[in-house]
Amino acid sequence: MGRIVVEATIENGSDPSCRIVCDVLVDTGAAHLTLPSAWRPRLGQLTVYDTVHVETASQSVVTGDICGPILLRFGSFRQVLAEVLFIDMEPAGGRHEALLGYIPLEQAQAVVDLAGHRLAKVDRVDLKRLPDIGSQCRHG
Numbered sequence: 001m002g003r004i005v006v007e008a009t010i011e012n013g014s015d016p017s018c019r020i021v022c023d024v025l026v027d028t029g030a031a032h033l034t035l036p037s038a039w040r041p042r043l044g045q046l047t048v049y050d051t052v053h054v055e056t057a058s059q060s061v062v063t064g065d066i067c068g069p070i071l072l073r074f075g076s077f078r079q080v081l082a083e084v085l086f087i088d089m090e091p092a093g094g095r096h097e098a099l100l101g102y103i104p105l106e107q108a109q110a111v112v113d114l115a116g117h118r119l120a121k122v123d124r125v126d127l128k129r130l131p132d133i134g135s136q137c138r139h140g
Helices: 037-043 102-107
Strands: 005-012 019-026 033-036 047-055 061-074 080-087 098-100 110-113 118-121
Touching: 005 033, 005 037, 005 098, 019 037, 033 037, 033 061, 037 061, 037 080, 047 080, 080 102, 102 110
Parallel strands: 019 098, 033 080
Antiparallel strands: 005 019, 005 061, 033 098, 047 061, 061 080, 110 118
């Protein structure tokens, strides 16, 4: 399978003047929008929600910060309010590679079309697999 790369605009949810426009590699094996820590100052002041341990594709474990809020738009999909995972990355060929994981893909209702080698829009949100939470909620 080849690579699917889309242009993304990432901006600080509290300060739209702090933004990054870059290409992101669609990586359904990753959960988050993942950016190199070296880019973090470009997005200004963000809240650190959590510090996590991340296992990379090479099976090394690194520490990263989940920060936000950010506004993310990629391709022709709707803009979503999201989080970003910053990790230390070594540039490959002099360039860092940002990753677009499955959480922001689902938020924007985007799926990977393997036959068309592109992202496609999901026509409707699937709620069929959710349990009937109405009977589990207590009303006060």
